[in-house]
Amino acid sequence: MGIVICCASLLVAVATVVASADQELTLSRDGQSEYVIVIPTEATPVEQTAARELREHLAQVTGATLPVVSAGKSANDKPRIVLGDGPLTRELLPGFEPAKLSPDAVVIKTVGRDLILAGHPRRGTLYAVYTFLEDTVGIRWWTASETHVPKQPTLRVPPLDVAYAPKVADRATRYLETSDGCFTNHSLVTEDEQRTMGVFSARLRLNGHDHYSIPDEYGGPNGLIGWVHTFYQINGLLPVEKYFDQHPEWYSLVKGERRKQYSQLCLTNAEMREEMVRVVKERIRANPGATMISISQNDWQGYCECESCQALDEREGSHAGTLIHFINAVAQEVEKEFPDILIETLAYQYTRKPPLHVRPRHNVVIRLCSIECSFVETLAEGKDEANVAFREDMEAWSRISPQLYIWDYVTNFREYLAPHPNFHVLAPNLRYFVRHGAIGIFEQGDSGCRVGDFVRLRAWYLAHLLWNPDADEQRLLDEFTDGYYGPAGPYVRQILGAMSEAGCRAGIPIRCFMSDTRGWLTLNDMNRVMKLFEQAAAAVADDPVLAQRVRRERLTLDHVWLQRWDTLRGEARRTGVEFMGPEAPEAALVEFRELLEKHRVGEYRQGHRMPADFGSEFPFFLRKRIPPAEPPEPCRGRAQEDWLDLQEADYIPRTEANSYRIEKDEAASNGFTRRMPNTHHIWACHSYPLGDYGVTDGSRWRVCLQVRCDANTDEGTAMTVGVYDDAERRSIVSKSIPVAQIRGKEYRLIDLGVHPLGSLAYAWAAPVVREPAEVEAVYVDRVFMLREK
Numbered sequence: 120m121g122i123v124i125c126c127a128s129l130l131v132a133v134a135t136v137v138a139s140a141d142q143e144l145t146l147s148r149d150g151q152s153e154y155v156i157v158i159p160t161e162a163t164p165v166e167q168t169a170a171r172e173l174r175e176h177l178a179q180v181t182g183a184t185l186p187v188v189s190a191g192k193s194a195n196d197k198p199r200i201v202l203g204d205g206p207l208t209r210e211l212l213p214g215f216e217p218a219k220l221s222p223d224a225v226v227i228k229t230v231g232r233d234l235i236l237a238g239h240p241r242r243g244t245l246y247a248v249y250t251f252l253e254d255t256v257g258i259r260w261w262t263a264s265e266t267h268v269p270k271q272p273t274l275r276v277p278p279l280d281v282a283y284a285p286k287v288a289d290r291a292t293r294y295l296e297t298s299d300g301c302f303t304n305h306s307l308v309t310e311d312e313q314r315t316m317g318v319f320s321a322r323l324r325l326n327g328h329d330h331y332s333i334p335d336e337y338g339g340p341n342g343l344i345g346w347v348h349t350f351y352q353i354n355g356l357l358p359v360e361k362y363f364d365q366h367p368e369w370y371s372l373v374k375g376e377r378r379k380q381y382s383q384l385c386l387t388n389a390e391m392r393e394e395m396v397r398v399v400k401e402r403i404r405a406n407p408g409a410t411m412i413s414i415s416q417n418d419w420q421g422y423c424e425c426e427s428c429q430a431l432d433e434r435e436g437s438h439a440g441t442l443i444h445f446i447n448a449v450a451q452e453v454e455k456e457f458p459d460i461l462i463e464t465l466a467y468q469y470t471r472k473p474p475l476h477v478r479p480r481h482n483v484v485i486r487l488c489s490i491e492c493s494f495v496e497t498l499a500e501g502k503d504e505a506n507v508a509f510r511e512d513m514e515a516w517s518r519i520s521p522q523l524y525i526w527d528y529v530t531n532f533r534e535y536l537a538p539h540p541n542f543h544v545l546a547p548n549l550r551y552f553v554r555h556g557a558i559g560i561f562e563q564g565d566s567g568c569r570v571g572d573f574v575r576l577r578a579w580y581l582a583h584l585l586w587n588p589d590a591d592e593q594r595l596l597d598e599f600t601d602g603y604y605g606p607a608g609p610y611v612r613q614i615l616g617a618m619s620e621a622g623c624r625a626g627i628p629i630r631c632f633m634s635d636t637r638g639w640l641t642l643n644d645m646n647r648v649m650k651l652f653e654q655a656a657a658a659v660a661d662d663p664v665l666a667q668r669v670r671r672e673r674l675t676l677d678h679v680w681l682q683r684w685d686t687l688r689g690e691a692r693r694t695g696v697e698f699m700g701p702e703a704p705e706a707a708l709v710e711f712r713e714l715l716e717k718h719r720v721g722e723y724r725q726g727h728r729m730p731a732d733f734g735s736e737f738p739f740f741l742r743k744r745i746p747p748a749e750p751p752e753p754c755r756g757r758a759q760e761d762w763l764d765l766q767e768a769d770y771i772p773r774t775e776a777n778s779y780r781i782e783k784d785e786a787a788s789n790g791f792t793r794r795m796p797n798t799h800h801i802w803a804c805h806s807y808p809l810g811d812y813g814v815t816d817g818s819r820w821r822v823c824l825q826v827r828c829d830a831n832t833d834e835g836t837a838m839t840v841g842v843y844d845d846a847e848r849r850s851i852v853s854k855s856i857p858v859a860q861i862r863g864k865e866y867r868l869i870d871l872g873v874h875p876l877g878s879l880a881y882a883w884a885a886p887v888v889r890e891p892a893e894v895e896a897v898y899v900d901r902v903f904m905l906r907e908k
């Protein structure tokens with residue numbers, strides 16, 4: 120844990136007058152204690168919480184319940200644990216000035232037989248208690264509901280002299296143990312859970328805005344008005360509903376028109392800026408506890424292309440140009456009335472690149488977001504082009520910004536229920552932010568999922584690193600895994616290591632939106648990790664609590680076995696490699712769903728609750744229900760490895776509502792088809808990577824599709840189809856298909872020609888948006904491919 124420093128000089132000074140055994144305090148002996156807890160006469164609610172937390176935890180550890188007394192009533196003959204800022208603290212610690220300490224700073228000091236736990240007025244005393252209980256007494260709050268309490272009827276405390284202030288002043292981790300997100304509807308958690316989550320966050324010394332549920336008497340979260348995307352999307356400052364009709368020119372000009380939907384603000388519009396200043400001041404007045412307000416772009420593109428915005432952005436070499444000029448102007452006005460309030464804005468996607476000339480004012484906070492990066496390699500050294508670009512931007516912002524906040528992404532938002540091989544970069548990335556002047560860090564994890572990839576470990580580990588970025592991360596990992604999983608701990612560490620190794624070895628970027636694990640997790644990796652889970656389970660077989668923890672953590676691996684069952688099983692047969700997945704996937708799916716329900720999984724991906732029929736689109740499941748087709752005409756008579764036929768079970772399930780459905784169609788080769796309405800242009804027909812079917816890098820294939828559409832016209836385009844290569848991140852071939860070519864009940868052949876393909880290439884098809892009266896839907900019967908010698 121590592122921040123307790125025993126003061127050597129004090130030790131030497133005391134050693135001359137007392138016997139060595141007396142250098143330490145004996146807080147309790149055989150379950151009895153002489154000590155009293157002294158709080159200031161006018162103790163704040165947080166100091167009172169600190170006293171209660173200390174007393175209750177010490178009682179659990181020692182069996183002794185210490186009386187809590189006010190400073191005035193303290194008996195001088197009794198040894199004391201002195202909490203907070205009162206006359207007694209100032210007497211024992213001459214020169215103690217809590218108001219001059221950095222936010223959240225703690226002071227822990229033994230003076231004679233007394234122990235002082237104090238700190239910054241807002242939360243310092245409470246944090247001093249938590250730091251003492253954790254580092255010195257050995258309490259471990261593993262999760263919101265699971266705490267390790269060492270039983271020590273005789274509790275001795277060495278001389279202590281700690282003065283610590285966290286470098287990261289604003290600390291947040293969004294995992295369901297600590298936060299379900301500050302602007303969600305909170306329906307995933309009960310009110311009791313919300314409170315438990317808040318108390319746990321306080322114990323982990325998290326304090327960011329996302330920890331909205333930390334009760335006031337536990338110090339509360341830092342006050343930020345609006346959080347994010349506040350132009351008008353979330354808690355909007357200038358809502359389009361209110362202003363657009365009267366003032367369309369306040370909003371972005373996009374492709375020649377002032378847009379109401381999916382736009383931003385016209386940041387060079389002076390009238391809009393005046394209204395923004397007025398609204399911002401009004402919001403600040405209405406939120407007296409706040410220290411910061413967010414004025415930040417909506418979560419989409421749509422920056423303004425008007426003449427003056429464009430000219431300024433060009434001069435500044437970035438769309439952050441108009442943004443920072445605008446934010447500075449607002450910040451300057453706001454400062455006149457609210458000199459202590461910071462104005463926060465995002466450097467995100469199109470504004471991530473810093474401007475060439477303008478500098479953020481001293482009361483402006485830049486929140487930089489790492490969303491594009493690869494998280495299998497570090498931000499400091501990674502070679503992925505997104506990481507290189509982020510590094511350039513981070514370093515440039517850190518040179519010009521008075522203060523930097525970071526929004527970091529530490530999970531796979533598309534698949535909470537999958538392994539995410541980023542554990543090894545968490546500590547280096549966090550330190551990289553701190554080195555570049557970040558005073559606030561938000562680690563966005565699986566906010567909605569109770570069964571993600573070691574989510575409890577990650578929440579605890581990141582919180583400890585946020586509190587002390589210099590902590591030894593290996594020691595933190597050992598501590599949690601040995602403490603929380605007992606004898607299974609060493610295997611858990613090997614599992615995390617094996618996943619990281621698999622991710623690194625694959626050589627592909629691992630981003631925070633990955634549709635599955637196919638690109639990096641091989642059959643051998645799966646077997647290796649499965650063996651480790653079996654060893655972990657064997658090590659804790661006699662302990663039902665630990666056994667249940669280990670079994671729960673295996674669910675992400677179970678998920679991969681089920682998702683990829685056919686191809687992994689097929690590969691094992693083909694190559695003679697062992698297959699450690701379930702032999703009966705349907706039964707395994709039933710057990711999997713039962714365990715998810717038992718652990719109240721919540722969301723399985725960002726914004727998506729687990730549906731009752733989860734898994735019904737896993738290929739093995741679909742294949743059992745959908746018959747195979749006869750080989751396509753051109754493939755007949757060819758060797759089996761020289762052609763492939765992609766049917767309904769070969770396309771990745773999509774979550775966008777109404778983007779497709781699988782339905783019966785007598786005209787289709789196997790009696791089933793994928794129907795996509797012409798209401799969107801999503802690639803809602805997207806095959807698994809062709810490597811799953813034996814396509815090796817550079818092999819040449821002819822790609823064909825059988826498609827049709829329902830239409831009342833022959834005009835225009837019905838759909839687009841193609842092949843995309845994820846490894847090269849480029850389109851191999853794509854084609855627009857005219858309505859006239861595929862209109863009617865009969866499927867038509869589309870030949871996309873012969874192309875060299877890679878194992879991460881995939882075939883896709885998408886509708887184009889049309890009036891329903893013209894083109895209603897397109898249908899994909901099959902994609903088939905022939906190997907060319």
Ligand SMILES: [Zn+2]
Pocket residue numbers: 371372384385386387388423424425426427428429
């Ligand atoms: Zn503009």
